[in-house]
Amino acid sequence: MRDTLEVGQARTEEGTVDNRTYLLTAAPIPDVGMMLEMQDITYLKELDRAKSDFVSIVSHDLRSPLTSILGFAKLLKRIGPLNERQERYVQQIIEVTWSMEALINNLLDLARIEAGMDEELELCSLDEIAAQVVEEMQGVAAEREVRLRFAVRRDLPQILGRPMRLRQVVSNLVSNALKYTPPGGQVLVGLDATDTHLRMSVADTGLGIPPQDLPHIFEKFYRVQDAEHASRKGTGLGLALVKSIVESHGGQVVVKSQVGKGTIFTVILPVPDGSDGEVGQA
Ligand SMILES: Nc1ncnc2c1ncn2[C@@H]1O[C@H](COP(=O)(O)OP(=O)(O)OP(=O)(O)O)[C@@H](O)[C@H]1O
Ligand SMILES: [Mg+2]
Incomplete structure (x- = not known):
């Protein structure tokens, strides 16, 4: 922050004191000195963490039962001969599960992007x-x-x-x-x-x-x-x-x-x- 005075430009830094997160902004005031602003952003950080947790928990909890449904539906075909109607129903389970998987993937992708949790550029x-x-x-x-x-x-x-x-x-x-x-x-x-x-x-x-x-x-x-x-x-x-x-x-x-x-x-x-x-x- 000290070099704010030397460089003459405002700077922002994040810091943690006693488990609270602060955003520190330093702006030079010509011929006077420097203005320091400290903003407590602990709750914003917590909100951010809650959003990340939500996306990863939901993604895991929604996806794993679907994987089981798909796995068992495919297994049914293998453990014995199915009659034509049974085969049709199993195929329907598989197709509906695929579209549900696509829907969940799209929703989670949207949530991730909207929460600003995407990959680096x-x-x-x-x-x-x-x-x-x-x-x-x-x-x-x-x-x-x-x-x-x-x-x-x-x-x-x-x-x-x-x-x-x-x-x-x-x-x-x-x-x-x-x-x-x-x-x-x-x-x-x-x-x-x-x-x-x-x-x-x-x-x-x-x-x-x-x-x-x-x-x-x-x-x-x-x-x-x-x-x-x-x-x-x-x-x-x-x-x-x-x-x-x-x-x-x-x-x-x-x-x-x-x-x-x-x-x-x-x-x-x-x-x-x-x-x-x-x-x-x-
Ligand atoms: N190239 C296009 N020509 C005509 N209509 C279109 C075209 N692209 C999109 N649409 C219309 O816009 C709607 C929204 O498109 P969007 O891609 O979001 O959904 P979808 O194709 O219906 O489903 P999804 O992409 O989620 O499988 C479509 O349902 C369709 O009615
Ligand atoms: Mg589409």
Whole structure:
């Protein structure tokens, strides 16, 4: 704190005294000296710890019974011949358990990101991540008879991000585009960049989204209710996750859509400033 006077800039430090945590801010006052502010942040620290405990306990307690259900359902098939009806019921248990597992994973990912408990940022290449996801989804695209293409401008800058989360962004947007595009349609994943931002778009020639639904589609559990959309399975968490991941990277996601023509989602992410690893302004 003493060097605050020498450097002439405000500084903040955390410290612990008698089991209480304090935030100490020192700000120089020209020609006078220094102002010191001490804030007791013990309860904020406790709240933070409680949130972390909640996420890890819930994740463990919800996941372990599901693992047992899946394990025993798979075992049933192995311990003796099942008749056709029994086999169908066991398969249903397995499929419902899978979707429950996906739902819990999505909810926990959202909780982790919202609680600011995510992995550290690292330099990563969104084009490589997107190329890999597109490659992996070619099978689903072929099954749905939708053409999935990838177009990328060369020499894209790296960004500061969490590769696993960025994968989720691409994969949720591409799987939506494939899911809501009827056979014969197309999905195009495109990437380009300016000096300050990287832009990824996922465009489809599918059902589109009615204008009255557009403002709500990033809300948790929101799904378009018309017959065509509702006939496809989903929980309505995919886009909420996309939005919170993109925003936790300092970026934004926008959508444009025309019913019956198609939809385009655009993700804009800041590119680090020069080589010092600082993120440019969004
Ligand atoms: N590319 C798209 N074309 C048309 N409608 C879309 C598209 N992407 C999303 N939607 C609409 O927005 C809703 C919300 O999308 P979101 O990905 O959050 O949920 P979901 O796909 O229904 O379920 P989940 O992703 O959790 O399995 C969808 O139910 C769908 O109605
Ligand atoms: Mg989805």
